Amino acid sequence: MNREARESFTAFVEARSANLIRSAYVLTGDQHAAEDLLQTVLAKTAARWRHIRENPEAYVRRAMYNEQVSRWRRRGREATVEKPPERAGRDLTGDVDLRLSLREALLALPPRKRAVLVLRYFEDLPESQVADILGCSVGTVRSQAHRALARLRELVPDAALDFEKTGS
């Protein structure tokens, strides 16, 4: 990379890093894993900067989600939680208790299912874009989202999980 390309890459990362680390954290559930994921993806982004500088954000997001799913595949399927997440004692408000359970349940989802939910509900993207990012069909996105939500209902039975249709 020449100096000008490095400067524009650095400017892009500095402007977007706060947002990207949040997405990476939601995907991985861990600060170190999120940083490592982001560094890996940004190194790849820098290598292709000449070709993607017009719209780097889309490339970074696609690379981040696919890298995370690939890592999961390389490592083998994670053991999913069979029991509802344990709670650290009843909270007076119940609502806090529920949110903690939901947090644990989200982290217990396999990365691909979690990625689908993150893209749909955290990034607010329509199914077509989720499919585009993950390189699969809209039907696959729907089925993954359906299964992920069903799993959440199992893991957090106290919650009246009444999600809107995932279609858009």
Add this chain to the structure above:
Amino acid sequence: MTNEMLRDAFEELADEAHPVDDLAGRALRRLDARRRNRRVTGVVLAIASAVAVPWVVFGPGFGGEGSTPDVEVKPKPRPLPADTRAEAKVTLGCMRDGVPRDEMGRRRPDLGKVSDFRLLVRQQVGRQFVAAVGTGRGFVTCVGAKNVGNVSGPMFHPWQAAPGGDLWAFRGKVRLDRKVSESTADGHPYNLHQLVFGRVKPEVARLTVYWNRNRKADAAVQNGFFIARTHSRVVPAGVPGDNDIDATGMSDPDDQVTKVVAYNAAGRVVSTMTPPFPGM
């Protein structure tokens, strides 16, 4: 529980993430290291095949991503975006080539050097611009034009609500730091810019400031900061609406912010604030 609760759960999870210092530098170093390793590996393989060595042993550090020698960087407190050359020129103009002085005109070495200041956010207003520059210690609002660095002398304001030096550790999505009347750079003595400057969390992509008398202004949102501007004029003292008569018999108008609404990239409202605004 609805989609909203799921979104909130993700947002809360995302709030646990800490900002990463020098992410671009780390990524570039990782890329450089990977390319170096590839080159070294290529040379080793070439030598190995040339001398027909039947096997090649790669020592630790060749290939794999985990072995790339990232340089350990000490985290800097309160990281702010680096200025490009053009931005540095704006920053210098806003600072009028020197750090602010106190009421007696004395230097304030505690505020750092001019080179410590960065352009935080800037909005073009016709031929003028409004901006804020700052350091980890505080900020200066600025009105300028092509040949005007800053209409007024730089006035320094320390950051409030930044525990541990983290400028984005405030509660909620938006923090309003300053509402200020600034003279315009068009030379007209009665024209004013009413500015609102503050900080936003990463999920805020757009922000609108509503004023009394049915006015609203879309803010510029950059680098986790925002600045919004609306036009105003000083009015003769004694007319309804004035609140601060000065020695010339003129008064700043009674411009009040009535609402601040922040949106995410998808256009969804993520924060709505109404008076009283903490910090202002």
